[in-house]
Amino acid sequence: MSENEKARDLLRRAQEAVRDDAHTTLRQLVGALVDRGNTGEILSLSRILDAGGPLPGAPRVRVALIGSFTADLLGRVLRVTLRRCGIEAVVDVYGIGQYGSLAADPDSDLYRSDPDFVVLAVHHDELGLPGHSTAPEKDVEAEVRRWRSLWRTLRTNSRARVVHWLFALPDDLVVNALDVRLPGSRYSMAVRVNTMLAEAAGKDVLVVDCDRLAGAAGKLAWFDDRSWRMAKQPFASDVLPLPARETASLIAADLGRAKKCLVLDLDNTLWGGVIGEAGVHGIVLGGDAGEGFVRFQRYVRVLKERGLILAVCSKNNPADAKSPFQEHPDMLLRLSDISCFSASWEPKPEQLRRIAEHLGIGLDSLILVDDDPVERAQVRALLPEVEVIDLPESSWEYVRTVRAHPLLQQAWATEEDAARADSYRARAQAKQYEEESETLEDFYRGLEMSARFAPVDAGTLPRVAQMVVKTNQFNVLSRRHSAAELAELVAGPGALHLTARLRDRFTDHGVVGFFLARTHGDTAEVDSWLLSCRVIGRDLERSMFGVFARQAAATGVRRLVGEYAPTQKNHMVADLYKRLGFGLVREAPDGVTRWQYDLVQQGLPALSPFIEEES
Incomplete structure (x- = not known):
């Protein structure tokens, strides 16, 4: 089946799910279509969703989209990407270039709508920087103050959280290769403005790094002069899902919708091969063939250090499953990084239920990473609350695939985040201790x-x-x-x-x-x-x-x-x-x-x- 045929099939099934009021099926189809990142498919999905009702139990938010370009298409895509994160949203799109006047007027339509979030979507032409500066520090600080003042005005006049788009910097902002070395070049100052705004945002303003997203898409693909001339939209329509998904994922994280626990398969996920057949020294890990798995483990370990709980769910003998963590020289993850380790021949849905119980979290807090399409399909069918990530064939693409998932985003970090995995591992140990205690009072006293x-x-x-x-x-x-x-x-x-x-x-x-x-x-x-x-x-x-x-x-x-x-x-x-x-x-x-x-x-x-x- 071609990609176009797959898309048509997904859209047809979404239409049927809306007609049949099949919310669980629709949620999974929305995820599949949004994660493909095709603007046309998402806009078609938007029309299908308009014909249906809201997600039951989903939080409802109002988002105001203000900025420096025509944002009607962005608003439609943003609404669907928020739906993909389990959020029902009304997205109000305001006129091009009105963000300053709307923010300054306490009686403006912006504030009368009482938004939960205000997305400040601005592009590089709004930078108030000279072409070249003899006092770059002064000019950069003045520009940063200007945007921070706008944040304060929005927060003073409303209860809304501000989501600020940092500036995507086009290649034509650079005069020549020397610009990166000149503090007074417009390019160098713009880079510094982005950095200082990100630092100043703290925990009060959410930040979308559009320059990073443009780099990932390729700046020649991101910026579209024709789109600007014809529609006053500074980037190509094809890249709309990138900033929309990042914005939606930050809003979801801010609302507490991000997943708490990354559940990892082992064979062909953390290493290549089957540990029960190849043994600890026969699996593919490290070297030229296994470097992709090492890179993925390194990324997962950083997620753990940022506060994400790690668990293992594997169909394996427990001793075999644990041996690479204990013995393999290229294994970056250790057993101490895993808060709950489940390896048995039970069906994975049963193992996932036990993981959630031992950690004391809901099934809807879990996100499963598994290379096996049959296992993924079974979990989706029997545990629709669990989010499932489809891994690509190449381990070199694992990091990019997992990182792109909208429900693994963080809005901010705290000191407790780094210790969260240890706390949940301790909870799992306490759960086992509780099962071994004769009475609840003995359990409580034994916890000290x-x-x-x-x-x-x-x-x-x-x-x-x-x-x-x-x-x-x-x-x-x-x-x-x-x-x-x-x-x-x-x-x-x-x-x-x-x-x-x-x-x-x-x-x-x-x-x-x-x-x-x-x-x-x-x-x-x-x-x-x-x-x-x-x-x-x-x-x-x-x-x-x-x-x-x-x-x-x-x-x-x-x-x-x-x-x-x-x-x-x-x-x-x-x-x-x-x-x-x-x-x-x-x-x-x-x-x-x-x-x-x-x-x-x-x-x-x-x-x-x-x-x-x-x-």
């Missing part, structure tokens, strides 16, 4: 847990902001405050807040809990209460509540009020307030319940007897 509770500060705010967008299971209200909103909330009058850091015999889990309430007179009402999934089931919520109640009582609070709002994923905390002694005040038709705890009549609640409070 201790916790430190402290207010949110500048050091823990980035981690708290990350948890707020990512935590789904233990999250009573699932409010998705941005980092800037959180900073304002915790600094506001009447705010009571704390973080929880947990240690046990296996590891230091870092900051894993957050509690925020706002006081009104003698009442404190819970705004956010969440725990990382890697420490669920440790009784930490009891200690968090006890410490918070003690803190609230010291400020004169007499009543604690909290609400639970059900989502698809937080059923485990439906009875949280009841378990902690709150009384039910009311239950709304939509399932939202309101609870109250009287500190005067009921007294201060006790902390968990299994967790030592650190001073």
Whole structure:
């Protein structure tokens, strides 16, 4: 079947899925079509999706697209790429070159639409730099200040997160080869502007590196003078999916939609050949033939260092599967890098279920990398929640293929990210220890847990902001405050807040809990209460509540009020307030319940007897 025939077949099946309301099938077809990266196919898919309903349970966002070029096609492609990330979006496209006036006017249509994200899509002609400068540092700093001022204006006038497109720099920006050596050349200054804007963005602005994307596509293919003359679009229509997918993946990561765990097959995925047949010294790894596998392992190891959990899912004898990690000289990944190792002859869907259970995460947090098309098809059919990556035939293409996946993006990084894999590996060890313990109390005591509770500060705010967008299971209200909103909330009058850091015999889990309430007179009402999934089931919520109640009582609070709002994923905390002694005040038709705890009549609640409070 030719590529055109494959595309027609995928589109036909998508149309049937829309007609039959087959959401799972449609989600997989959208992924297949968007990942192909063909603009025409994505636009055809856009028309098909318009005829159907929204994805059930998908977050809904409003995206404002403002910039310096005609962006109608971009808006359509962006909406589909967001759908590929499991997000239903309304994308409002504003007129060419209006971004400055829209941002400056507090009563503009931009702000009246109340967007969740504002995408500032600008191209290189908007750079306010001279052709050559005798004071390049001054000119670069002035240009950076101009764009940062625009960011501040957008954030001041709206609650939206800003997504800024860095400048793709065309070849004709360079006069000759000397430009790269001249600090005052327009090209050198533009490169520096991009770098400084990326550094200045911090955790408040999301950044799309369009110059890198243009380089990947090939700048001669990216820039299209004819497209600019005819449609005021500075790049070729064929490359539209690249910046759209990058933008969508950053928005998805910011909303906590990125996958948490990369599950790796072994044979012909981490090395060439079958370990059970070739033995540890017969597999292809390293050297000319196996360098592609080494490069892939190096990339995967960096993902782990950035906070992605690694797991292994292999049909193999356990001893054979582990031997390259322990013995092969060219093996970069070690067993200590793998948080959960599953090697058996069970079907892979069963192994994946066990991996998710041992790590304490949902199946929809997993993304499988496997070279076998039969295994991939079985997982897609039986576990549609699991994202599956199709590996190409050549191991040299593995890195490029996995890196392109939109649900492996990161919006920002925190200090805890590097230790996340260790924490989840410790959770898997604790899970095994729990299974071996005779009683739950024995399990708790044997963990030798201790916790430190402290207010949110500048050091823990980035981690708290990350948890707020990512935590789904233990999250009573699932409010998705941005980092800037959180900073304002915790600094506001009447705010009571704390973080929880947990240690046990296996590891230091870092900051894993957050509690925020706002006081009104003698009442404190819970705004956010969440725990990382890697420490669920440790009784930490009891200690968090006890410490918070003690803190609230010291400020004169007499009543604690909290609400639970059900989502698809937080059923485990439906009875949280009841378990902690709150009384039910009311239950709304939509399932939202309101609870109250009287500190005067009921007294201060006790902390968990299994967790030592650190001073």
